[in-house]
Amino acid sequence: MSNLLAIKKLISLAGLSKLLLMLFLGFISGLAGICLMGSAAWIISYAALHPPLYALTLGITCVRFFGISRAAARYLMRLFSHRLAFRCFEKLQLMIYTKMCRELPLKTSLAKQGQYMQQLSKDAELLRDFYLRWLLPVLSTGMLTLCLCLWLHEISPASSALVCFVYGIHIILPVIKINMVKRNEPVNIYRDTLTDVSEGRDELIMSGQQNSFMAKLDNGAVSYGEAANAQQSQQEITSACLDIIRQISFVVYLSLLIQAIGNGTLEPRWLGVWILLLLGLYIDFAELTAAAFPLLNAVESAMRILDKPQQADIVESSPLDSSSEHILSAENISFSYSKGYPVFSTISFNLSKGESMAVRGDSGSGKTTLAELLLKLYPTDHGEIALFGTPYSNLSADIIRSYFSASIQQCHIFSDSIRDNFTRLHPGITDEKIWQALDTACLGNDVRIMPMKLDEPMGENGSRLSGGQRNRLLTALAIASDAPCLILDEPTDGLDKITGARLIENVISHIQQNGKTLILITHDVEAASKLPRELLLSQP
Known part of the structure; x- marks a missing residue:
């Protein structure tokens, strides 16, 4: 099963209509938050021109409207997204039960079978969070970015392309960095060694070889710790790189807007509005870093749970031909x-x-x-x-x-x-x-x-x-x-x-x-x- 097919199956498991509703509410929540900052910036910049009172009143009303809308949309988004996630979690647990009935016993020890079942349970929990912490943030932020860039394109096409690039790099770079780290191999080696030592503990004690095997276990723990530290380091390096990219892109974005003012495509009073709009969007971009890291783990979990072996048509209840020569x-x-x-x-x-x-x-x-x-x-x-x-x-x-x-x-x-x-x-x-x-x-x-x-x-x-x-x-x-x-x-x-x-x-x-x-x-x-x-x- 390919990565894209696994993601497609996860989306179909949630149901397209329910998923679209969740994304719509996430989009409205994010849009209301950005518009709240934009409205506040508009009031500040427009007030310097001594506008009529009704204009300021309209701006204040917009601030209040977007503030209330953001709170209501965020509440509904969390309500429906959690319902969707836990409904999918129930379906995944049933799939695990069906998979266990089909595959057990495995060609391994009871301890290894227990590890396999525990792994599948963890997979279901990870996929439950996939809907909340990865799919919703990435897609809703992508929709916000698209809307903002379409609006910005008429003012400064270069600024619009820059924002799209920054969004894309926040998705791609974490995935590339994760692929550079061997996540599972040290974990599996340490777990297998721990299982062997625990199952043969009495034999090791009687033979006087417990200390030598404990040293081997310690070495496995060190390798496991080094792998975990390497993965954490990659995450920290990636986050730092993305922070730098956002800072540099902001400076470039600001210079492009100033250039747009010089070209007459942007009024000076709208400069503060576009700056705060980008800052509001960058807040969501920063959260994408943490959302993208679990992606590959979620895909691997989906492949373990959703992948079904090819098999012939199964007779479930039809009686067999007892007249056959051989039983x-x-x-x-x-x-x-x-x-x-x-x-x-x-x-x-x-x-x-x-x-x-x-x-x-x-x-x-x-x-x-x-x-x-x-x-x-x-x-x-x-x-x-x-x-x-x-x-x-x-x-x-x-x-x-x-x-x-x-x-x-x-x-x-x-x-x-x-x-x-x-x-x-x-x-x-x-x-x-x-x-x-x-x-x-x-x-x-x-x-x-x-x-x-x-x-x-x-x-x-x-x-x-x-x-x-x-x-x-x-x-x-x-x-x-x-x-x-x-x-x-x-x-x-x-x-x-x-x-x-x-x-x-x-x-x-x-x-x-x-x-x-x-x-x-x-x-x-x-x-x-x-x-x-x-x-x-x-x-x-």
Whole structure:
């Protein structure tokens, strides 16, 4: 998305009619302020000629009128502009929510995902201010400059061109200066280093390497501070340059007006009026400097929020063709968390309804990643996965996941009771079905001896359960679903050999009785041998 396209989308988001109303009120407010100074200058210069009393009365009335008009227009401008800005802010927040639903989880850690969400929230706040602090000042001041220059052109074309040039340089110069500073790179490096240190704090302390990494963090903070100081210096230098330009241009403007008096195109008594009119306009020019600096940041924020990836037509609610030969198929799929480093070698497979398959591979071969791809937590880099013959790229994530029940490593367990975990995932489930799922997962007897049985609290993320009990509860939660395809990721992890073997036998019996398709992810050769098919993953 280009910068101009991003600005165009921001303008369309506000609504043209509401934006024009805001700009009109801003223009009237600024015009009334300039006319107030011009009227005051006219009274002072005209009074020296001893005009009739009614002429002075008219001038005083104009001063009062423009003063009241300026106050009223400024109040209405702020009222409507803030309403518009916060209405756009609400729309941007909804866009962020939609974007998060579409893109999460990212191919990063939870901390990085949190940073990304925080960045988008900051982007929305920055774009809210874009309407108030950049768009309104720049456009309303531009309209004032245009009107003044059209009027001034009849008196002194050179003065008119000079004022237009000064306005343009107040917009262009800050943007050029901002481009000279690398704003984001030091910030990103420092943030990534801080995240790594915070996530690995315990490991650093135990290994005695905390001090060395803290030194690295300090260096990142220094670079970040230097980048911030460089940007601040550029802003101060730009502001100083623009101050000098205004001072020099004022002297040139004054000499051109004096020349116009000599040419007879300007009456001497109007000299003070035109001087104060320019001074009033220069007050608005000075505010443009601060308004122009956030422009590029606002454009980058708009690109992050408004940019939508190209995708095929998505089926949202139409039922799939269950008569297809294969319930699930994958053809030459590959995936990488970091570009150029695929997790596993290209794989292909087909699964018919009621068929079972074991997925084996060494640690780090991508077994869990494959499960996440099947659940459309991530899109594949290459190849295509299909459900009942329909490519994943044409299906919404909600439709795909309605055909699956899954137990993935590191799934979350809610802190309330066992019953609450089941009812959250399977509303309306009966106690009888809960016990059946627990017994199938070889956890029923453990729960029966708990003081509160199904109402036993689990603690934060299942902290009151052992590792083996936690895995069996996740397995039971997946088994309790009526979805036709069951994915179990290392269900025997943390179990003794006898319990693990009984659990696999129970799961096989369950899918045979219910006609489900099973994908068993395991490193256990004995467990995998109990299924008719096996897919072996390997690192490329």
